[in-house]
Each structure stands twice: as C-alpha cells, then as structure tokens.
Amino acid sequence: MDLVEETDKTSATTNPRVSCDRKVMEKLYLIMEAISDRVEIHKNIGEQRNEWNSLLLTSINTITLSAATMAGIAAAITTIPGAPLEVLKLSSSFMYLAATGLLVIMNKIQPSQLAEEQRNAARLFKQLETEIQTNIAIGNPTVSDVNEAMKKVLAIDRAYPLPLLGAMLEKFPAKTEPAVWWPEKRKISAKGRNDKNGWSVELEEQMREIIKVLEVKDKADYLRLGDKALKLNKALAIAGPLLTGLGAIGSAFLSSSPHNSWAVVLGIIAGAMASVVNTVEHGGQVGMVFEMYRSNAGFFKMMEESINSNLKERDEESRDNGQAFEMKVALQLGRSLSELRDLASSSKNGKDIEEFGSKLF
Template sequence: MASLNTSSFLSSSKRVVPVNASINVPKFPEIPFSSSSKLPSRMLFEELNGFSHSILPSQNTNLTVSQSHDDLIRSELYVILEAVADRVEMHHNIGEQRDNWNTLLLNSINMITLAASTMAGVAGVAASNGAALLAFKLSSGLLFSAATGMLVIMNKLQPSQLAEEQRNATRLFRQLQNEIETKLAIGKVNEKDVKAAMAKVLALDKAYPLPLLGAMIEKFPSKFEHATWWPSSSPKGTTLQSKEAKNGWNEGLEMELKEVMEVVKKKDIEDYERLGNLVLKVNKSLAIAGPLLTGVAAVGSMFISPESSWSAIVPAVAGALSTAINGFEHGGQVGMVAEMYRNCAGFFEMLEDSVQEAIEEDVERRENGELFEMKLALKLGRSLSQLRDLAKKSAYSRVEGADVDEFASKLF
C-alpha cells in the first residue's frame, strides 16, 4: 500500500502542466523609409552631436550661386555709380573755376590795357618834361607787354570754352548717373550693363579731359570737328527681314528711323558744321588781333618823343582797339559758342550712330522698338506723330528731288 501511494505520487509529479505567460511590449509607430531619407540612427546621431547643417539640393546651390553673381554685378554698378557722382562734382567745380578765370582775366587785361593807353596819351602831352615822359613811356610799355603776354595765354586756353566743356561734361555724367540709377532701380542688370557703363565713363573722360597741359582739347583746329563722348562699337548682327513685328521692331520702323537720320545728316549736322566753321574762323581772327594790337602798342609807346605829338596816337589807339576786341572775344564768349556748336554737332552724330547700331544689332538684343522710337522723338523735341510725319516728308522729298524745309530737331 505504501508502495502504491509512492508510485502514484511520482507519476503525478512527472505530469507537465502548461503555463501561459506573455510580456506586453508597447507598439512603436512605423517609420517610413525611402531611398532618399536618412537612417534613424544617423538622424539621432546628428541631433545628439548638434549638427544643424545638411547638404542642399543642387537647385538651391545653383540659386545661391546665381544670387551671388547678381549681387556682384550690382556691386560693380554701384562702384561705377560712385565714380560717376564724383566726376559730376569734379567737373562742376572746375567749370565754375574756369568761368571765374574768364571773368577775372578779361577784367584784369582790359584794365591794364586801358591804363597803358591812358599813360601813352599822357606821355604825348607831357613831352616837355623829360622825367615825366620817361616814366609814362616805361609804364605804358611795361603794361602793354604784360597785357600781351596775358592775352597770348588767355587766347591759347580759351577759358570760356573750357568752362563750356566742363558744363557739358557735368550734364553728360549726370545723364549717365541717372541711367545707372534707373537700371539699378529696375533690378535687371547683367555684365553687359557693367561693361557699357565702364566704356561710357572712359569715353567721357577722354572727350572732356581735366588737365590743361598735354590732354587739353585743341582750341583752334584746322577744321571744325564734332565732339565725341560715346564709346565706339561695331555690332555684327542681322537686320530685320520680315514685316512681322518682333520686340517692337518692324520694317516700317526701321525705314522711319533711317529717313529721320537722313534729315539730321542733311539739315542739322550740315548747319552746325557751317556755323561751327564760321565761329572758329572769327575766334581765330580775334585771338590773333588782340595780342597783335597790344604788342604794337607796347612797341609804339617806346617811340613817343617830344618832337612829335602824334607819336602817342599809335599806342593809345592800338590799346583801345585791343580792349574792344578782347571784350568782344572773351566777354561775348566766342570760344564758348564754338564749343556749343561742336557739342551740338556731336549730339546729332551720336543719334545717327545709335540708330545705326540699333538697326545692325540682332533683333532679340535690341532695345524695344517702340521705346527706342519714343526716346529718339524726345531727344529731337518732337512727338511720335511729328517724328513719323518728318520721316514721310523725307521720303517724299527724295522721290521728288526736293529738300526738306525743316530741321529734324526742335530743341537746338
């Protein structure tokens, strides 16, 4: 009985009882993986180590490079703009200074010449007194000699013409300054604008030099020459061949501009060349006559003698004539008038070159045709309808063999 109980106990102890046990683990959200995303471990590593930078896409890199290039171009234009503003102030100040030269030198020379003429006249009256005669003769001779030397220098430099050159340079530099400021305000600038602005600055520096020695413009050239202050260019493009409008241009607009330029060439430029040559000849004659008369007066004052009371007439009259001629030449600013005609003739030549350059350039690279036409009309002081009427008159006059009865410009 005891063995039976023991065996039953052992058998019952060997029976396996199944145990159901489980561990509840929280469910994490699924992380979407893609070929372009970073691994979670890499992202965690960068966060823990404080990395905030990431590789930009290629498009953003190109955009940053493009913006940096545009900023560089704008900076270059601003540098040129600062140089242009400095030149405006420089030419303005020097123009005022040279205008003062003209006034001061003219007044000084005329006062010296009149004083010398008076002394020569008094010397003829004081012929009986030897000491007084010698004093007046020496004084008038020295004053006439000084006036002659000052006149030679003044007529060589032509201060009134120098002042007009600086006034023109100031106006043209201000025009360039406004042009650059407009481009910067619009915001569309490129390397071509920088090169064009730089070329215009250098061309203006060459056309209107500041030094008086070496680089000064020839005041008495053998032939009247136009002023040239724009950079030369030789575009190699194709003209518009069809009547279809493109970029504001068509064949009719090109013909209109060509006809207007024919009127400018035959009427305006020829007229200013004629007037410029005339004023140049008058200025040359006056520039020679003034010092010549004071030189004659200086020599004549040395020959005043008590034996001849008429010996004082020559220096006195020559001095008076010299004063009148100097007053007309420099007081009337004949040199300034010559420079004005030279500048006006250059203005019309610049218009002709700009129209020719625009027509020869590729249509896609040209300035808008309607805008270009409006600019030309404003420069000539005309409305668009008046500009078109002028082109029609030019075409009809060439067919009929007659001349146009009006000038292209209504401003000058």
C-alpha cells in the same frame, strides 16, 4: 556668427546667380560713386574756369586802358621841360607787354570754352548716372551692363579732359568736328531677321529718313556755324596780342620827334582797339559758342550712330525695343510721335528738306 557665414556660403553655392548679381550690383554702385565724384569735380572746375574768364578779361582790359592812358599823358607832356616822360613811357610799354603775355595765355586756353566743356561733362555724367539707376531699378543688370557703363565713363573722360597741360582739347582745330563722348557701338550680329521686338519695315524706313534729315540739316548747320565761330575766334585771338604789342612799340617811341604822331596813334588807339577786341572775344565768350556748336553737332552724330547701330543689327531681338526707341528719338528731338512720323514722311516723299529735325536747339 558662424551659422550666418555658413548659410551665406551655402546659398552662394546652391544659387550662383545670387552671388553673380550681388557682384554686378556692387560694381554698378562703385561706378555710380565714381560718376558722382566726377560730376562734382567738373562742376567745381567749370565754375573756376568761368571765373578765370571774367577776372582775366577785367584785368587785361584794365591794364591795356591804363597803358593807353599813360601813353596819352606822355604824348601830351612831350614839350614840357622836366616832365616825367621816360617814366610814363616805360610804365606804358611794360603794361602793354604784360597785357600781351596774359592775352597770349588766355587766348591759348580759352577759359570760356573750358568752362563749357566742364558743363557738358557734368551734364553727361549726370545722364549716365540716371541711366545706371534706371537699369538697376528695372532689374537683372548683367556684366555687359557693367562693361558698357565703364566704357561710357572713360569715353566722357577722353572727350572732356580735366588737365590743361598735355590733355587739353585743341582750341583752334583746322575745322569743326563733332564732339564724341560715347564708346563704339556694338558689333553687328550675323543672325537672321524676324518680326519681333517692336520693329517693322515702316519703322526702319522712318528711322532712315530721320538720319537723312539730321545729316543734311541739323548736323551740317551746326558744323557750318562752328566753322564761322572758329574763324572769328582765331581772328580775334591774333588781333588782341598784335594790338597790345603795337601799343608797346608806340609807347616806346613817344619821345622820338619824327615818329611822334605815329607813336601816339599806336600807343593810344591800339590800346583802345585791343580792349574792344578782347571784350568781343572773351566777354562775348566766342570760344564757348564754338564749343556749344561742336557739342550740338556731336549730339546729332550720336543719334545717327545710335539709329544706325539698331538698323544694322540683323536680329531684332538684339536691338532696342522699336516702340521705346521711337519714343526716345522723338523726345531727343523735342517732337511728338506723330510729328516725328510726319517729318520722316515729308523727307521720304522726295521734297526738299526745309525743316530741321530738332525742335529743342
């Protein structure tokens, strides 16, 4: 035992790189363990919040329609002596108020959007785990790889937080902004230019044209669709509680003869309309659609920043390999290399950009 320990100390002293590589590998595996745990957490919580959406929608619609039914029965027996009118009125109003309170909470947290956030986080953490495994398999990971992996983990944590109180993403922002789940790119080097690492003037021009297409077509389109989904979601989130609140008021005035016709309209029709509005908003998962558009816009923003960071790097040796990077961009857009070059060429020739950059979504 002493001999083994002495041998390990001697090898670490004579070859410090062995000790350094061992520490780097240990840290990378620790990060991978944390990532695996996060994937499972986000997956489980995403399933839970998806169930929230279904259960809350079913419960609220059941309560709302029951309240409307009671209001209808109460309106039908207002002229019958000894009928339990007050009991039906109070029950209907109470159920409407309960539905209003539940709707306000549900519209505030948007369970379908929360579930989509967790699905995105789980996917991104799996992608990061695969990236680290590839880096280990290629060999010779460094301390900078460890630091970069840590930054990426924390960036995803900030982009898709788990807590609801305090850290939850704003569900109704002023306008749609792309989701950002990556750390800041590396700084620009001050070194001179050379023709190395798979880069050429033609490839640089091609990448600039790709950025233009993504900016003008793909990202702009998803931000436009995101704004529409956001406006629709805001309108539905206001309309649902408003209608159930009107239903509660209508139920409360059912016995008042001068206002009985209006009370019946509010007590019954408002409840029916509220159920339709809630089904469109949460059954149609409008919040999830908004998050999907926001994430897609973020994907194209990430691609733009990745391309720009390589183009702005003065030293080609410090860039990603040009040929591999071109293939990566083509795969991310669902294109072959020839299709990617044709897209850049059509944009460069001054034609109106009609084709979207991505063929995946």
